[in-house]
Amino acid sequence: MLVRFAVKTGIAAAAFYEIKHLGVWGSSYQTEKLSKEICGLTSPYVAKVKKTLDMPLLPKTGEMRFLAKHYYNAGVKNTVHFVYMLPCYAGQMMKKAKDAITQSTEPKANNPK
Numbered sequence: 001m002l003v004r005f006a007v008k009t010g011i012a013a014a015a016f017y018e019i020k021h022l023g024v025w026g027s028s029y030q031t032e033k034l035s036k037e038i039c040g041l042t043s044p045y046v047a048k049v050k051k052t053l054d055m056p057l058l059p060k061t062g063e064m065r066f067l068a069k070h071y072y073n074a075g076v077k078n079t080v081h082f083v084y085m086l087p088c089y090a091g092q093m094m095k096k097a098k099d100a101i102t103q104s105t106e107p108k109a110n111n112p113k
Contacts, residue, residue, distance in 0.1 A: 032058055 023030035035058055059067070 028061070 019025065023034050
């Protein structure tokens with residue numbers, strides 16, 4: 001068990017070191033350069049797959065900013081809507097709980113045979 005943990009930790013550490021060395025965690029320029037380099041190196045090997053799988057280009061910085069703002073705002077709107085509807089949801093849950101308790105405490109009708 002300890003050997004297995006050590007091997008997994010070693011693999012994770014080596015992968016992290018190599019990824020950091022390649023520049024994935026560096027500036028956006030380094031990451032973009034690495035992405036183009038990887039696409040260039042792998043293109044001969046994945047020519048058949050490339051026809052069925054279109055790898056999109058990295059989004060532009062402005063588009064990333066827009067998407068980040070859009071999804072943040074959508075999350076805030078949904079959270080506020082949930083808080084706004086919370087009394088209604090609580091009332092519905094209380095009604096369902098009351099109905100379930102009432103139904104479970106009612107005497108069952110005996111079926112005469």
